[in-house]
Amino acid sequence: DDSYTLVKDGTLTVVAELGFAPFEYMNDQTGDPEGFDVDVINAVAEKMGLQCEYLPNQKFDTLVPLIKQGGKADVSIAAITITDEREESVDFSEPYLDSNQAIVALKGSTETEATLNDASKQVVCQGGTTGNDWITENLPNATCVPVDDVTAALTGVQTGLYNAMVVDLPVAKYMLTNSFSDLDIIEEIATGEQYGIAISKDNPNLTKAVNKALEDMKSDGTMDSIETKWFGS
Ligand code: ARG
Incomplete structure (x- = not known):
């Protein structure tokens, strides 16, 4: 041994x-x-x-x-x-494991990738993640807000502090099912990531x-x- x-x-x-x-x-x-x-x-x-x-x-x-x-x-x-x-x-x-990203917003929200790409829109993510990179690259006009804590970020989307969050799809699915039932995945992003x-x-x-x-x-x-x-x- x-x-x-x-x-x-x-x-x-x-x-x-x-x-x-x-x-x-x-x-x-x-x-x-x-x-x-x-x-x-x-x-x-x-x-x-x-x-x-x-x-x-x-x-x-x-x-x-x-x-x-x-x-x-x-x-x-x-x-x-x-x-x-x-x-x-x-x-x-x-x-x-294979993974992808998701855009999460309030249920019934009319936001899309296109509407979020605007300086008036606050898009939250966990700092230093691939979600953070995705926002920088794909929503260059949005106001990207990196935070440390995913639960705090989702709570901020819930309360209207942020317009949307970008986070790993399996985490979005799990957290929305288990705690954030008033949030929705408005778009799945096929980033083709691997952990x-x-x-x-x-x-x-x-x-x-x-x-x-x-x-x-x-x-x-x-x-x-x-x-x-x-x-x-
Ligand atoms: N998969 C993403 C990345 O690598 C997010 C990982 C976040 N993991 C965590 N334990 N908070 O950037």
Whole structure:
């Protein structure tokens, strides 16, 4: 067993932004992180014969820099889209899930991509996300408002503070079903994103081991059962 050469003390240290249900969120009862990504990384760690330990919640836009800087966390799993820009700073595992973006607005709203592209329109997003990039590129005239917290952003759309939010489609679907029933997905945007686990470029053997674990999880049904648990069949 060479796991000690990959991480310290047999513990895979994980950092995330824990406000992104159903991928990662805090269970208020237990105080533990929960979600699709939490199940994935726990299964990865188990395959590698490691314990899994979450560090305290961090802002999304600090995750890639934290992994790049090294020393604090071994991996970040946080519905992080694999992008060329991020790949300059960190390595990514093989993709573990496909995703897209969504535009969310009040139910009955007449906003469209076209009407939102105006300086009078406030379009909110989580700062540093691919949704943030999408607004900058595709709604250059809109007033883009990056915030840290997705729930606060959606609450702002609900109260009319913002005209719309751009966020990952599976998160929009989940949060609108579970808490924000007066909001609607007014447009799905086929960005064709893929989520990967971010790992320091200084630890290529860890990336290899994580990829091996993911491959095993895809072939032995573990990944399917995690997908079914969180997204249905
Ligand atoms: N997939 C998007 C991105 O990589 C959003 C991820 C946000 N994740 C989170 N845990 N808040 O930019």
